[in-house]
Every structure is written in C-alpha cells, then in structure tokens.
Amino acid sequence: MIRPSEFIHPEDEAALRQLESIPGFPAIAKKVLELGYEKMQYGINMASSIRLSPTQLPNIYNHLPPICEKLGIDEPEFYLEMNPFPNACTSGDTRIFIQVTSGLLEMMDDEELDAVLAHECGHILCHHVLYNMVAQYLSMGLDKLGILGAVAKPVEYALLYWSRKAELSCDRCGSIITSPEVVARTMARLAGGPKKLTASLDLHEWAKQADLYDEIRNDGLWNKTLQIAVTMGLDHPFSAVRVREVMKWGESAQYKNLMQNLHMQSSGMKCPRCHKAVSESWAYCKHCGMKL
Ligand SMILES: [Zn+2]
Numbered sequence: 001m002i003r004p005s006e007f008i009h010p011e012d013e014a015a016l017r018q019l020e021s022i023p024g025f026p027a028i029a030k031k032v033l034e035l036g037y038e039k040m041q042y043g044i045n046m047a048s049s050i051r052l053s054p055t056q057l058p059n060i061y062n063h064l065p066p067i068c069e070k071l072g073i074d075e076p077e078f079y080l081e082m083n084p085f086p087n088a089c090t091s092g093d094t095r096i097f098i099q100v101t102s103g104l105l106e107m108m109d110d111e112e113l114d115a116v117l118a119h120e121c122g123h124i125l126c127h128h129v130l131y132n133m134v135a136q137y138l139s140m141g142l143d144k145l146g147i148l149g150a151v152a153k154p155v156e157y158a159l160l161y162w163s164r165k166a167e168l169s170c171d172r173c174g175s176i177i178t179s180p181e182v183v184a185r186t187m188a189r190l191a192g193g194p195k196k197l198t199a200s201l202d203l204h205e206w207a208k209q210a211d212l213y214d215e216i217r218n219d220g221l222w223n224k225t226l227q228i229a230v231t232m233g234l235d236h237p238f239s240a241v242r243v244r245e246v247m248k249w250g251e252s253a254q255y256k257n258l259m260q261n262l263h264m265q266s267s268g269m270k271c272p273r274c275h276k277a278v279s280e281s282w283a284y285c286k287h288c289g290m291k292l
C-alpha cells in the first residue's frame, strides 16, 4: 500500500489548497455533480465501449489488478473504446472507471501500458477524480443552466490549473509501478508518435526542451501573458515539462527511499525486534538499531 503523501507533487498540494479556499467551492462541486452527468456518461460508456474482465480481452484486463493491489486501491471498472487517438482517462464519482482507447493500446508496449494505468490509478489513490469530473463538465460547457453564473469561468480556470499540477503527481505514481524512464517513454509516444518513430528518442535531450520553454515563457511580461493565455485552458501540462519533472523526481531521495521500502515490503523480510520491513543489505535495523 502506498500513501499519496509519499509521492504527491508539491505544486499539486499547493494548487489543491488554493482551489479549496475558493469560497463555496465544495458546494459548487457538489452542485455540478448533482446535475446527473455522471450517470449519463456511465450509461454512454456501458452502451458503446467494451468492458474488460478476466473473460473479456484478458490480455489487456490482466494489466490492471496487480497495479491496484500494489497501490492498495479498489479495482475500478475498465473499458476499451475504439478511437484512433491515444488517450486514457478516469471518471466517476460513485462508480469509478478507467477508459483507454484502441489508439493508446496500439502505441504502447506492455510496460508502457502499465505506466499509463498506474497514472490513472494515481488519480483514484489521490482522490482527484471528483474534481477532475467537475473540471471536465465545466469545460464541456455543461454550466449552460447557469448554476454557477459569473463565477463559472474563474472556477473552471482554477480547476484546470490544479488539474495540470495533479497530472505531475500521477506521473510519479506511474513511475512507482514502472520507472521514470518508462513514464517518459509513454509521453514520447504521445508527443512524437509510435515506437517505430520514437524508439531511439533521447529522453534527456527532450526534457531540456522544458528548460528552453521556461526561457521563452520568462522572457518579459508579454511572453508570459501569451503563454498563460495558451496554458490556462489546458488540463494537462506540456509533455516536455512532464518528462523533466518525472525524470527529476526519479533522481530524488524521496523516490529512491520509496522504491527501497516497497522492495523491502515485497521481499517480506522483517526485523525480529520492531517487526518493520528491512533490507538484506542492512547490517543493523535502521528503525530500531537491532543487529540483523
Ligand atoms: Zn492524468
């Protein structure tokens, strides 16, 4: 089991605090959900997509359960949609489901699919799904009833800002189940096309594009304003930024310690005195000092 606090991106945490400090925000979110779009979307899905199971396309379905078990979340429903555009999403409030497109499956190898599914499961683990849905409904223009009135746009932009930061946390979740390189590879496919084109892509050189982007963005107020105008309507950060962030995290002590702890947990070795997970390489228990 993994806790969100072990990997959540600090900008996600900060943006969420900001979002929840909007006066009346939880009530707004609840109101939008009460409109019943969840059930509408669930119905469309049930009727038009293929629900995967141990007996329905198990070669795809079987990727999901071990990831859920490792992360310690309830298994969501899992759907395949025929759509050449590579995409994956997680929706639902009372009934959560993950949906992947045929275009995504055609583009990803097994490891990369694990990374994508672990990213989606990260949204569930971090309780992102509810607010993501509200963001989605607002951007679909579903406030035509005018419930939110004049605050609809500002709330939508605040949600989209948070949503871009939430993606960074979920990329981290993807790299806990696979590795930062595999997560970066999935983004290479999404940004540059299938493996036959992007297999030899230099991920580090690509990540540097994010620094070049920052230089452009920070070159004076007007350039910054233009870039803000472009990004404020997006629900995902630019892929070069995501690659840079996840590769950077892969080098951090937080990631290395987390992976070591997970490895110790799965190897099952415990200290005879304090019963916490220990590594074979330790001469002494790092928790209580007992000689091993
Ligand atoms: Zn996501």
Ligand SMILES: [Zn+2]
Pocket (backbone or CB within 6 Å): 271, 272, 273, 274, 275, 276, 285, 286, 287, 288, 289, 290
């Ligand atoms: Zn101990």
